[in-house]
Amino acid sequence: MNDEMIKTDRVITQSQADTLAALLSHIIPASQDGRMPAATDIEFESYVASIEPNFAAELPSALDYLAFVAGSKMRFEALTDAAQQAAIEQSQQKLNKFYSILTPIVFACYYQNEKVLEGLGLESRAPFPKGNDVELGDLSLLDPVRTRGPIWRQSDEG
Amino acid sequence: MVNKTVDVLIIGAGASGAAAAWSLADTGMHIMCMEQGDWAQQSDYPSNTKDWEVRRHKEMSASPNVRQMKSDYPINDQDSPISVVNYNGVGGSTVLYAAHFPRLHPSDFKVNSLDGVAEDWPIDYFQLEPYYQLNDKNIGVSGLDGDPAYPDKQLPLPPIPMGKMGNVIGAGFNKLGWHWWPSDAAIISQPYEGRDRCINLGPCISGCSQGAKSSADVTYWPMAIRAGVELKTGCRVREITVDDQGMATGVIYYDEQGQEQEQKAEVVIVACNGVGTPRLLLNSKSKLFPDGLANSSGLVGKNLMMHPWNHMEGFFEPGLDSHLGPQGSCVLSQQFYESDATRDFDRGYGIQVTRGSAPVATAINGYNRGDIPWGDGHHDAFKKYFGTNIAVGVCAEDLPELHNCVTLDPEMTDSDGIAAPKINYRLSENSLKMLAHGRARSRELLEAAGATQINDYGQIRYAGWHLLGTARMGRDPATSVVNEWGRSHDVKNLFIVDGSIFVTSAAGNPTTTIQALALYIADTMKKNLANLFD
Numbered sequence: 195m196n197d198e199m200i201k202t203d204r205v206i207t208q209s210q211a212d213t214l215a216a217l218l219s220h221i222i223p224a225s226q227d228g229r230m231p232a233a234t235d236i237e238f239e240s241y242v243a244s245i246e247p248n249f250a251a252e253l254p255s256a257l258d259y260l261a262f263v264a265g266s267k268m269r270f271e272a273l274t275d276a277a278q279q280a281a282i283e284q285s286q287q288k289l290n291k292f293y294s295i296l297t298p299i300v301f302a303c304y305y306q307n308e309k310v311l312e313g314l315g316l317e318s319r320a321p322f323p324k325g326n327d328v329e330l331g332d333l334s335l336l337d338p339v340r341t342r343g344p345i346w347r348q349s350d351e352g
Numbered sequence: 353m354v355n356k357t358v359d360v361l362i363i364g365a366g367a368s369g370a371a372a373a374w375s376l377a378d379t380g381m382h383i384m385c386m387e388q389g390d391w392a393q394q395s396d397y398p399s400n401t402k403d404w405e406v407r408r409h410k411e412m413s414a415s416p417n418v419r420q421m422k423s424d425y426p427i428n429d430q431d432s433p434i435s436v437v438n439y440n441g442v443g444g445s446t447v448l449y450a451a452h453f454p455r456l457h458p459s460d461f462k463v464n465s466l467d468g469v470a471e472d473w474p475i476d477y478f479q480l481e482p483y484y485q486l487n488d489k490n491i492g493v494s495g496l497d498g499d500p501a502y503p504d505k506q507l508p509l510p511p512i513p514m515g516k517m518g519n520v521i522g523a524g525f526n527k528l529g530w531h532w533w534p535s536d537a538a539i540i541s542q543p544y545e546g547r548d549r550c551i552n553l554g555p556c557i558s559g560c561s562q563g564a565k566s567s568a569d570v571t572y573w574p575m576a577i578r579a580g581v582e583l584k585t586g587c588r589v590r591e592i593t594v595d596d597q598g599m600a601t602g603v604i605y606y607d608e609q610g611q612e613q614e615q616k617a618e619v620v621i622v623a624c625n626g627v628g629t630p631r632l633l634l635n636s637k638s639k640l641f642p643d644g645l646a647n648s649s650g651l652v653g654k655n656l657m658m659h660p661w662n663h664m665e666g667f668f669e670p671g672l673d674s675h676l677g678p679q680g681s682c683v684l685s686q687q688f689y690e691s692d693a694t695r696d697f698d699r700g701y702g703i704q705v706t707r708g709s710a711p712v713a714t715a716i717n718g719y720n721r722g723d724i725p726w727g728d729g730h731h732d733a734f735k736k737y738f739g740t741n742i743a744v745g746v747c748a749e750d751l752p753e754l755h756n757c758v759t760l761d762p763e764m765t766d767s768d769g770i771a772a773p774k775i776n777y778r779l780s781e782n783s784l785k786m787l788a789h790g791r792a793r794s795r796e797l798l799e800a801a802g803a804t805q806i807n808d809y810g811q812i813r814y815a816g817w818h819l820l821g822t823a824r825m826g827r828d829p830a831t832s833v834v835n836e837w838g839r840s841h842d843v844k845n846l847f848i849v850d851g852s853i854f855v856t857s858a859a860g861n862p863t864t865t866i867q868a869l870a871l872y873i874a875d876t877m878k879k880n881l882a883n884l885f886d
Binding site for chain 1: 397399400401402403404405406457458459461462465466476477496498500501502503511513514515516518519522523525526529531532533534551552553554555561562673676677686687690691711712714715716719720726727728730731738
């Protein structure tokens, strides 16, 4: 077992977790007005481990590769934003499939998060039992349709 | 083990089996229904939990190949551009359906007489009309009276809400001078027969936690069971057995423990819909019926119709809240439904306007389209696309073709070792022309309504909800599987009541017609009880 493992239910080491956090902040950064958190703040690691365990198993090698691309002198998370971005772009060729799977999982985690939904002005809750109010709509808009009369075809028409 | 003989054995507890069971219950006969799945629990549906948007694509996926519940059987659909979606349990696919409930038109029953294509039905709209009405009353259907696309009809409940998006799209239709109408829906807009009204949870197609969607498990089954029908869950029928005279004697099935059992019956009714029914009949081979039961015409499994579907969406200015409301029902246009000799295809299609996307789907779909990026532009892009989209679907009439079929897969089986169905299907030239016409009209509509962005996704794969035509009805035993009241031409005590008996598909969601047909057949059986097998 890797010495860096700090909890038995973690799927990645602490250094991989640091790389992941920096990567997540590139996927969804916090909004400038502060209302929307960054994807770093949505407990993604535990989400992916419980909801997408097969993909979670791929995280360590992908994150290690990203760290490798970033260079040996400095850890990925310690690089400037621009350098991190460059490393992500450089890793695309090998990690393209990984990123294409990672992104919807991050988005799913993010847009179910309480802080995120509240930031959007939505209630963080299940649809049931409260439900939603939806207006009936303006049925007078159907007047022209009524005026034009029946459009169904008589079955004895040739 | 052989169980006591029952009077009537219904195979399948979905839309049609439930309606037939209820109708036949007043005969006082011993009626048993076998269902391979179990009761779905409203408390288990995704909309009970905050992670509903993810769960709906996993354990409540509409694809049996994704869902893989114990009650599901695999379907080999590799040779089809449309994948089958369904649900196996009490209520059948009504548990997951959108509950959009348009009737067929009178012209749909006369396509050969009127347009020279396919075959006429052996019954007509007006024969079925009282059963449409009875079904609407039994389950609770909402809609607005006065739709000029139909002969006069009254629905028991007022329409479900269109929302703000209904006003926007309605104005677009009006600009073009096209027909549109709030969708008829098997969703109760007001409290009805002990069930509470729809509260706009949204994801009807992953089960209704409120019980306001009129699926067969919460409508017909409680009534049928109260009337004495015996419903046995966890029973997967392998084959229908016959005697030396060619009469059905019952079924061999696997119980919940996977043990082989036999159930004798005086009458067998098959209600497994357009894929399950031919699968069962083709699996029921015997010395007298070496090509499968009731298949002297060779048409069991042939003429599969699934309604090719084009999906387009438009985006509008913020404030539409289009993500709210019953997802699969909002507005239906039948402007292009009836035949028109000036077009380059036969028959027609419906334009179904449905709701927008919830947050997770908005983000993922937007990313996949390239509209919602990583990084600094993410939040502004999400706001632009959330709650602002309106979906426009083209539901094309699928004409019957022999090569579109359900057969038995030579290798794939379900968990009980029963051969799985294989789908061979291709889109006809007529369907492709119809979809092209519908795509152009959908774009016109969205532009007229003021869309700021339009995305056309083309014909979509996971649209195989409507499974029709694989044991069609007709008067001639050489060209049909069952007669004009659902009785097999070959086996006089075998009936079929589901979507497989459709002669043509029409261009709309079929469940209201499936249930009306089941009620009509059950009623005809009751009227002919004295000479049912003559």
